[in-house]
Amino acid sequence: MSAPKKVVLAYSGGLDTSIILKWLQTEYGCEVVTFTADLGQGEELEPARQKAELLGIKPENIYIEDIREEFVRDFVFPMFRANAQYEGLYLLGTSIARPLISKRLVEIAEATGADAVAHGATGKGNDQVRFELAAYALNPDIKVIAPWREWDLTSRTKLLEFAEANQIPIAKDKRGEAPFSVDANLLHTSSEGKVLEDPADMAPDYVYQRTVHPEDAPNEPEFIEIGFEKGDAVSINGEAMSPATILTKLNEYGGKHGIGRLDLVEGRFVGMKSRGIYETPGGTILLEAHRGIESITMDRGAMHLKDQLMPQYAELIYNGFWYSPEREMLQAAIDKSQEHVTGTVRVKLYKGLASTVGRWSDHSLYSEEHVTFEDDAGAYDQKDAAGFIQLNALRLKLLAARDKRLSK
Numbered sequence: 180m181s182a183p184k185k186v187v188l189a190y191s192g193g194l195d196t197s198i199i200l201k202w203l204q205t206e207y208g209c210e211v212v213t214f215t216a217d218l219g220q221g222e223e224l225e226p227a228r229q230k231a232e233l234l235g236i237k238p239e240n241i242y243i244e245d246i247r248e249e250f251v252r253d254f255v256f257p258m259f260r261a262n263a264q265y266e267g268l269y270l271l272g273t274s275i276a277r278p279l280i281s282k283r284l285v286e287i288a289e290a291t292g293a294d295a296v297a298h299g300a301t302g303k304g305n306d307q308v309r310f311e312l313a314a315y316a317l318n319p320d321i322k323v324i325a326p327w328r329e330w331d332l333t334s335r336t337k338l339l340e341f342a343e344a345n346q347i348p349i350a351k352d353k354r355g356e357a358p359f360s361v362d363a364n365l366l367h368t369s370s371e372g373k374v375l376e377d378p379a380d381m382a383p384d385y386v387y388q389r390t391v392h393p394e395d396a397p398n399e400p401e402f403i404e405i406g407f408e409k410g411d412a413v414s415i416n417g418e419a420m421s422p423a424t425i426l427t428k429l430n431e432y433g434g435k436h437g438i439g440r441l442d443l444v445e446g447r448f449v450g451m452k453s454r455g456i457y458e459t460p461g462g463t464i465l466l467e468a469h470r471g472i473e474s475i476t477m478d479r480g481a482m483h484l485k486d487q488l489m490p491q492y493a494e495l496i497y498n499g500f501w502y503s504p505e506r507e508m509l510q511a512a513i514d515k516s517q518e519h520v521t522g523t524v525r526v527k528l529y530k531g532l533a534s535t536v537g538r539w540s541d542h543s544l545y546s547e548e549h550v551t552f553e554d555d556a557g558a559y560d561q562k563d564a565a566g567f568i569q570l571n572a573l574r575l576k577l578l579a580a581r582d583k584r585l586s587k
Contacts, residue, residue, distance in 0.1 A: 183295035192227025217245040219365025251422035260410040263493040272367025278501035281313030295322035309499035316502035367459040393437030393531030400529035405468040410517030433460020436528040471524040471535035
């Protein structure tokens with residue numbers, strides 16, 4: 180690959196991406212544009228601007244953007260229409276943020292005339308795959324630089340030496356080994372490494388950042404009502420809210436009640452197993468509520484088919500194929516299934532659990548007169564079940580008769 184002339188760097192303002200910024204300048208002698216995204220990670224972003232300027236980046240080449248609404252509206256909500264969970268548990272908080280960051284990297288590269296983008300993902304993880312597959316899907320001619328796969332800064336000591344040699348500010352708590360690595364956005368926090376690397380050891384409670392311990396949560400349950408339109412949450416307790424505002428509010432409820440903690444050993448796309456501690460308080464409540472409204476508004480056949488598609492859909496997102504035709508095909512089917520997923524769900528929040536306790540909808544398929552144990556006034560003739568059972572039993576009876584004949 181020829182040396183890039185101008186690079187758009189996904190820049191957090193932290194030590195690692197600051198080192199990458201300087202490394203790009205010294206290694207390639209190229210101009211660097213920084214992109215810092217506010218995805219709801221809960222950190223002030225102005226220090227990232229100040230540090231970029233300190234490292235010689237022109238003010239016009241510093242992009243800091245609040246993309247929380249786009250993140251929830253166009254990425255999180257479509258994913259939640261599918262009830263997507265990777266390996267049955269993980270709500271894909273890190274995975275779903277990467278295609279949006281990549282999208283903006285490519286768009287900024289086009290706007291600034293850059294010929295390359297760069298990220299700070301290591302060569303062992305999933306994020307390198309997600310960033311790069313998304314970038315190539317959006318611009319097949321873009322160059323992608325992954326410094327962790329190129330440089331010789333293979334230890335924390337070497338990184339710190341490089342930083343000191345290049346006058347890169349080092350926070351005092353970064354001079355030692357960090358206890359664990361954290362990724363955060365409005366959907367979740369993800370903690371990995373160091374004190375978490377032995378999956379036999381229980382994670383220290385200080386790892387959790389957004390949720391109280393369920394044992395310390397309030398002793399009284401709290402009830403909230405979430406309104407849905409076509410599969411997307413649109414209100415809480417009757418108050419209409421924007422997508423990002425809804426998720427922010429659900430995070431507050433979930434954090435207060437210790438909801439959404441997950442200790443998971445997962446299979447990375449690159450092949451190895453990894454242990455992570457995830458917190459998805461608002462997302463866990465949202466998943467429960469979405470399942471609740473689907474239960475009365477979706478046909479059995481459509482719901483069961485969607486549940487069969489979900490693991491493949493979740494794996495595509497986890498593996499970085501958000502911009503693939505197969506994900507878009509599945510999304511079209513999923514969105515079709517949500518046409519009548521409109522109504523309200525009452526959820527009980529208590530000691531780490533979110534439980535549906537009520538649901539109602541003008542689009543409901545639930546018919547009390549058909550399922551009642553009392554007089555149904557002729558709505559359902561129970562005698563009809565006999566023929567239904569006999570027809571379904573026919574092949575089983577034929578199989579049993581054959582096996583009985585052959586066993587003699």
